[in-house]
Amino acid sequence: MRRVLYALAPAAAVYTWFFGFGLLINFVIAVLAAVGTEAAIMLLRRRPVVRSLRDCSAIVTAALLAFALPPLVPWWIPALGGVVAIGLAKQLYGGLGKNLFNPAMVAYVLLLVSFPVLMTQWLPPRMGDIDYRALGFVDQVRYSLFAELPPERTIDAYTRATPLDMVKEGLRAQRPFQELRAHSMIGTFGGRGWEWVGNFIALGGLYLLYAGIIRWHIPVSVLGGLLLPALVLHLIDPSGYAGPAFHLFSGAALLGAFFIATDPVSAPTTDRGRLYYGAGIGLLTYAIRTWGGYPDGLAFAVLLMNAAVPLIDRYTQPRIYGHAKR
Amino acid sequence: MLELTPDRRLTGGIRLLAHKAQSTTEPILRGLVPPELVIGLHQHAGESAVPIVEVGQRVAKGEPIAVPGPGVSAGVHASSSGRVRAIEERLIPTGARLRNALCVVIDTDGEDFPYRGATSSAWPTDRAAQLDLVRRAGIAGLGGAAFPTAAKLEGVAGRCKALIVNGAECEPYISCDDMLMREFPEEIVLGVIRMADLVDAPLAIIVIERDKPQAIDAIRRAALAAGDPRLRLAEVPTIYPAGGERQLIELLTGEEVPSGTYPNAIGYVCQNVGTAYALQRLASSGEPVTSRIVTVTGLGVATPRNVEVPIGTPIGWLIEQCGGYRDDVVRLIHGGSMMGYALPSDELPVTKATSCILAATDDEIRVDFDEWACIRCGECGAACPARLQPQELVVAATARDFDDLEALGLDDCIECGCCDVVCPSHIVLTERFRSAKRALAQHLRKQALSSEAEARHKRRERRREAAVEDTRAAQEALKAQLRADEERRRAIEEAVERAKRRKRGNVEP
Numbered sequence: 135m136r137r138v139l140y141a142l143a144p145a146a147a148v149y150t151w152f153f154g155f156g157l158l159i160n161f162v163i164a165v166l167a168a169v170g171t172e173a174a175i176m177l178l179r180r181r182p183v184v185r186s187l188r189d190c191s192a193i194v195t196a197a198l199l200a201f202a203l204p205p206l207v208p209w210w211i212p213a214l215g216g217v218v219a220i221g222l223a224k225q226l227y228g229g230l231g232k233n234l235f236n237p238a239m240v241a242y243v244l245l246l247v248s249f250p251v252l253m254t255q256w257l258p259p260r261m262g263d264i265d266y267r268a269l270g271f272v273d274q275v276r277y278s279l280f281a282e283l284p285p286e287r288t289i290d291a292y293t294r295a296t297p298l299d300m301v302k303e304g305l306r307a308q309r310p311f312q313e314l315r316a317h318s319m320i321g322t323f324g325g326r327g328w329e330w331v332g333n334f335i336a337l338g339g340l341y342l343l344y345a346g347i348i349r350w351h352i353p354v355s356v357l358g359g360l361l362l363p364a365l366v367l368h369l370i371d372p373s374g375y376a377g378p379a380f381h382l383f384s385g386a387a388l389l390g391a392f393f394i395a396t397d398p399v400s401a402p403t404t405d406r407g408r409l410y411y412g413a414g415i416g417l418l419t420y421a422i423r424t425w426g427g428y429p430d431g432l433a434f435a436v437l438l439m440n441a442a443v444p445l446i447d448r449y450t451q452p453r454i455y456g457h458a459k460r
Numbered sequence: 461m462l463e464l465t466p467d468r469r470l471t472g473g474i475r476l477l478a479h480k481a482q483s484t485t486e487p488i489l490r491g492l493v494p495p496e497l498v499i500g501l502h503q504h505a506g507e508s509a510v511p512i513v514e515v516g517q518r519v520a521k522g523e524p525i526a527v528p529g530p531g532v533s534a535g536v537h538a539s540s541s542g543r544v545r546a547i548e549e550r551l552i553p554t555g556a557r558l559r560n561a562l563c564v565v566i567d568t569d570g571e572d573f574p575y576r577g578a579t580s581s582a583w584p585t586d587r588a589a590q591l592d593l594v595r596r597a598g599i600a601g602l603g604g605a606a607f608p609t610a611a612k613l614e615g616v617a618g619r620c621k622a623l624i625v626n627g628a629e630c631e632p633y634i635s636c637d638d639m640l641m642r643e644f645p646e647e648i649v650l651g652v653i654r655m656a657d658l659v660d661a662p663l664a665i666i667v668i669e670r671d672k673p674q675a676i677d678a679i680r681r682a683a684l685a686a687g688d689p690r691l692r693l694a695e696v697p698t699i700y701p702a703g704g705e706r707q708l709i710e711l712l713t714g715e716e717v718p719s720g721t722y723p724n725a726i727g728y729v730c731q732n733v734g735t736a737y738a739l740q741r742l743a744s745s746g747e748p749v750t751s752r753i754v755t756v757t758g759l760g761v762a763t764p765r766n767v768e769v770p771i772g773t774p775i776g777w778l779i780e781q782c783g784g785y786r787d788d789v790v791r792l793i794h795g796g797s798m799m800g801y802a803l804p805s806d807e808l809p810v811t812k813a814t815s816c817i818l819a820a821t822d823d824e825i826r827v828d829f830d831e832w833a834c835i836r837c838g839e840c841g842a843a844c845p846a847r848l849q850p851q852e853l854v855v856a857a858t859a860r861d862f863d864d865l866e867a868l869g870l871d872d873c874i875e876c877g878c879c880d881v882v883c884p885s886h887i888v889l890t891e892r893f894r895s896a897k898r899a900l901a902q903h904l905r906k907q908a909l910s911s912e913a914e915a916r917h918k919r920r921e922r923r924r925e926a927a928v929e930d931t932r933a934a935q936e937a938l939k940a941q942l943r944a945d946e947e948r949r950r951a952i953e954e955a956v957e958r959a960k961r962r963k964r965g966n967v968e969p
Contacts, residue, residue, distance in 0.1 A: 189832065231833035349842075403838035403851060454869040455471065455706060455846040456719035 135190040137347055141338035142197055142393065148334045149201070152259040152327035155271045156205025159278050160212040164196035164203075167216025175225040191230055195219050198238035201389055202433065203245070204255045206269070206293060209278045211252060215241040235440045236400045239433045246433070258294040258319070259327025297325030298385045299429040301376050310373030315380075324383020332383040339392025348396040351408035356391040357382065359416020367424075375424065385423070385430040390415070394432070400440045407443075407450035414439045462683055464665060464692040466711050472845040473699040473707070474878050478671055479797070479824075480635045483757040486765040488639050492781055493540050493572050497772035498809035499525065500552035502561035504606040506532025509598075511564060517544045520575035522750055525564050528595050534608040535598040539750040539770030541573035542566045553794040553803060555605040555813045556875075563809070566772070583654070583743040587617060590658055597748040598812075599739060603637075603732030604795060606813035609739070612729060613659050621727035623661040624712065625652050625736055627668045627675065628696060628703030631796035634816040636753040637733050639766040641668070641675035645682035648733050651740030653688050655731060665692040666733070667708055700798065701876040705730045707845050719872050752812055756782045760789025760819030769810050775817055776806035791825055793818040798877040832885035840879035840889065846872045850879040850889050857896035862903045870900055 149157050172192045176183045199215045215238075223240035227233040246253045257269070269277070269284075269292060276282045283289065295303070297319050304314040314320070321329045342348045360381055367375040381387060386394070395401065395415050402411050415435045422431020453459060502508035507529035519525060519538040526536040546565040551558055584590050595610035603626055625648075629637040641648060649666075656664040666683070668676050676695060683691045696702050696711060706717045709728050717723050723730055734753065741747045750771060757764035762783025769778055775792070779785060793800040796816055810817075818824075840850035848869050856864035870893060879889040 229833065231835045398835050398837040401836070403836050403841055403849065405838075405842065408838075451849060452841075452847040454719070454848060454872050455710070456716045456721075456872060457869070458718075 135194050137345060138194050138342065138393070139190065139197060141341045141347075142201070142335075143338075145331055145334035145338055145389075146197075146201075149331045152330065153205050153257050154260075154269055155274050156207075156257065156278075157200055159274055160203050160205065160207065161197055161200035163209050163278070164199050164212040164216040165193055167213040168192040168196040168199075168220045171217045171220040172225070175221060175229075179225075179229075181229075186230065189230065192220055195224070195237045198389075198394060199241055201393075202238065202242040202386065204253060204293075205257050206255045206274065206277060206289075207252050208281055211245060211249065215245055218244050231399050233399055234443070236394060236397050236436050239394060239436045239440075243433050243437060246428075254295075254299075255289065255293045256296045257292060259325075261318075261326055294319070296385065296429060297328060297380075298423065301380065301384075302423070302429050305374065305376070311368075311376055312373055314376075320380075321383075323379040325380075325385075328385075329383040332388045335388040335392060339388065342392060342396070348392070349405065349408070351405050352396045352401060352412040353391040355409045355412025356395050356416045356419075357387065359413040359418075360387055360391075360420050361416070363417065363420045381420070381423070386432040387419070390419070390432040390436065395436055395439075400436075400443065402443050402446045402450065404447065404450045404452060406452075407446040410446050410450065411439050411443065414442065462680065462691060462693050464694040464712070466694060466696060468711055468714055470697070470699050470702050470707055470711055470845060471847055472843050472878060473701060474843050474881055475698070476632050476700045476798070476881070478698070479633045479757070480638065480671070483633070483635045483755050483764040483766060484638060486763070488643055488753060489765055489767040489781070492767065492769065492773070492778075493568055493570055494770065494773045494777045495568060496545075496774060496777075497539050497542070497564075497566040497568060497770060498550055498552070498774065499536060499539060499564045499566065499772035500550070500554075500561045500809065500811050501526045501536050501563065502559065503536075503552065503554055503771075503811040503813060504532075504534060504600050504608055505555070506534075506608055506611065508562060509533055509536045511547055511562065513544050513547070513564060515544050515547060518542070519544060519566060520573045520577075522748055523575040523577060524596070524748070528608075532608050532611040533595070534600050534610070535596045535748065536564070536771075537598055537748040537750050538564075538566060538575070539772050540566070540568045541571050542568035551804070551808060552811050553801075553808055553814060554811060555607075557801065558804070558808075563772075582746075587658060591617075593742065594739065597742045599735060599742060599749055600812045601732055602734030602738060602749075602752055602812060602815070604799075604813055604815040606811065609731070609735055612724075612731070613655070615722070616724040616727065616729040617659045619727055620659040620661040620729055622663040622665055622713070623652070623656050623659060624708055624723075624728060624730045625655075625664060625666045625733055626703055626705070626708060626730050627666055627672075627679070627733040628708065629672070630669055630698070630700045630703035631798050631816075632700070633757050633818050634755050634796045635757070636755045636766050636815050638672045638675050639755075640734055640737060640753050641672070642678050644737055645675075645678035646685070647740045647744075648737050649679065649682040649686045649691070651736030651738070651743070652691070653686060654739055654743050655736055656688075656690055659729060661729075662690060663692060664688075664690050665694050665712060667694045667696055667703075667712070669698045669702060670695050671698040700878065701845055701874070704845065704874055704876060706874065719869070749812060752810070752814065754778065754810060754814050755816040756819075757816065758789070758793075758819040759821040759824055760786050760792075762786060769814070771810060771812060773810045774806070775803065775808055775810060775814075778810065778817065779806060779819065785819060786821070788821045789819045790822045791820045793820055793825070797825060798881075799875065826886075829886075829888055831887050834885055834887060837884060839882040839884065843878040843882045845876060845878065846874055848873055850893075853896075854887065854889055854892055857892045860896070860899060862900055865896055865900050870896055873897070 169192050173183050176186050219237035219241035223235055223237035224233045301314050361378040364378040364381045368377040402408050418435035419431045509526035510529050511526045513525045520541045523538045525538050528535050545567045549560050550563040552561050591610045591614050599609040600606040627637050627641055652664050738749050751768050753766050754769045755766050792803045794803050853868050873893045875890050877890045
């Protein structure tokens with residue numbers, strides 16, 4: 135699973151370039167919490183500790199959680215996330231390979247519903263034309279550890295709605311999508327800054343495909359399930375619905391399609407089942423983004439489809455050689 | 461049209477390193493006579509052959525030393541001339557496992573003196589006589605299972621859609637069929653034609669994997685020279701396990717052998733090229749099976765090559781003829797690296813099932829069994845040619861959940877080992893399935909016995925109830941009889957009474 139981390143590294147660098155060091159700070163804290171929790175529970179279960187840490191699965195979980203969190207949050211958010219992901223969502227189910235739900239998404243959703251305000255502290259990208267206020271590495275560490283900001287600044291001076299949130303609110307206020315598209319937060323094809331993170335996540339995803347770490351079924355069906363309704367509704371009503379490019383390059387679509395939904399443990403095992411699973415995630419994500427109460431819906435969609443995996447597995451068993459069609 | 465190109469792809473399967481080049485540089489080594497022969501009488505499925513020689517008796521090469529037992533069986537012959545030293549139980553390697561079997565141990569005299577007895581050299585014309593000769597001559601599947609050939613041919617004779625002759629040799633390391641096809645293509649093709657005649661097959665398809673261009677050329681030339689319109693040559697992609705019987709049939713015809721049956725159930729029969737060669741030797745010169753080609757290979761042997769080995773040759777002696785062991789050999793494997801199994805000692809003899817002896821170093825086989833957790837990646841299911849779900853089977857196998865094992869199709873596992881190769885967590889799968897199969901068979905036997913006992917008990921209960929019912933009915937009948945008797949008696953008494961009264965004075969009118 136070390137190679138999954140390598141695949142994420144370029145996207146992490148681009149993310150840091152656009153949004154500052156928050157991602158890396160959160161990543162380090164989440165890794166400490168996740169690895170610490172894993173080690174502690176393995177000790178309690180009297181299982182070999184070093185061996186279970188060597189597979190790097192806790193670090194991958196922490197990395198995905200760090201990507202999901204807003205960059206500017208107090209230290210205990212990623213810490214709690216790491217503990218919940220490994221302790222609650224993974225080890226309580228029996229450890230690696232036994233968990234029904236995606237650990238990083240369980241932790242993210244728990245944080246999202248418990249601390250809704252903190253979980254919206256997104257930062258604007260590094261771009262000259264909007265009022266970007268640089269928070270340096272030291273400032274971000276200070277905020278993370280002591281909740282201190284540079285003097286005479288409030289948190290609202292830094293944080294911004296995400297492009298997904300902005301577009302969702304705009305559409306709800308009956309403003310046409312074409313007008314929202316012209317907003318400075320929107321780049322060439324998605325959220326400004328976000329679209330480049332998305333590009334590099336897709337690059338990492340292609341590496342995973344090339345290296346044979348994931349199969350194509352889940353990424354293709356997740357993106358298909360998301361983009362197909364986006365395309366159809368956008369063609370029917372271009373001002374009332376955001377277009378497929380915007381959906382693809384905003385929020386968690388690419389990260390989800392290549393890195394989150396492809397977690398083999400919480401996904402179906404058959405190729406056909408994976409197509410249903412991915413399509414379900416894509417459709418649910420689109421539905422929550424468009425009609426639900428949250429700007430993005432991938433985490434909820436993944437968890438809902440995780441719950442459907444035993445059923446999908448049961449009904450997508452291939453016909454065994456030499457057995458008549460059922 | 462000789463060429464037949466399958467337009468289908470194999471379900472599952474994997475590409476493996478062939479490791480065949482090392483054993484195909486030298487021609488087949490022939491004419492070996494070991495000092496001692498240990499010839500197993502039960503080398504195959506079915507019944508053991510019955511010995512007809514005595515300790516101390518002199519035997520010639522090709523002389524029958526055991527006749528086929530009842531049912532599925534095959535005769536056994538002395539592989540060289542000498543004196544019978546002992547007839548005793550020994551451990552011998554068979555197709556899928558080791559077995560304790562009666563063996564005839566012969567001290568050879570080095571003369572290799574041929575038998576001039578009752579073997580008729582003429583190939584009979586009618587099918588029953590042909591099958592009987594094949595059976596007595598000890599011909600058995602030389603692809604590695606050593607199933608008695610006569611039984612297999614008989615099972616499909618007369619209703620055969622196609623004879624499939626297997627020269628695919630998909631298993632790594634093994635090259636005995638490749639070398640045989642290169643050196644004896646004419647004999648093989650003639651054997652195939654005889655087999656097709658025997659089972660009355662409208663088509664005889666010789667199948668070879670694409671990584672054997674020399675064998676393909678040789679067989680093509682021989683087949684064109686033979687000019688039989690039924691012959692076909694199918695080149696198949698080099699994907700393991702394309703050479704499996706069921707996989708070949710699926711690949712060539714699109715049909716599947718129904719679960720729990722054999723290819724003859726749908727009118728096909730598969731025979732190895734080595735078996736076709738053996739049949740031709742029997743038909744042309746009356747020779748029974750006394751030897752087979754064995755691939756001696758692996759980094760643990762000095763000169764890897766193919767050898768024509770008398771059946772019963774001790775494996776250690778055979779390795780010496782190939783230059784002996786290298787120092788770093790860690791395991792001796794009977795068969796190839798995928799479906800073979802480890803031998804406990806090199807004193808065991810070669811049988812008709814011995815296609816390959818692999819002297820492996822620890823670079824070549826897996827010796828550590830450091831398993832990680834299953835992450836449900838599903839690679840095993842994608843590689844499984846039987847379309848099973850090994851990741852679920854292994855859970856059921858570990859839990860000995862027999863209902864699940866049956867439902868998941870454990871018995872449809874062909875034990876090819878693809879799942880083990882692709883598992884990123886290095887989980888031992890096939891070995892667990894083998895042991896679970898045995899446990900499941902035992903469980904089903906036990907279940908059958910207990911349900912039989914239950915049925916017996918129920919029948920007994922019913923019989924007892926019936927008996928009780930009979931008794932009660934008899935009692936009722938008796939009671940009714942008594943009541944009837946009583947009533948009649950009373951009626952008589954009353955009549956007598958009335959008569960008396962009438963006599964006394966006509967009181968009543």
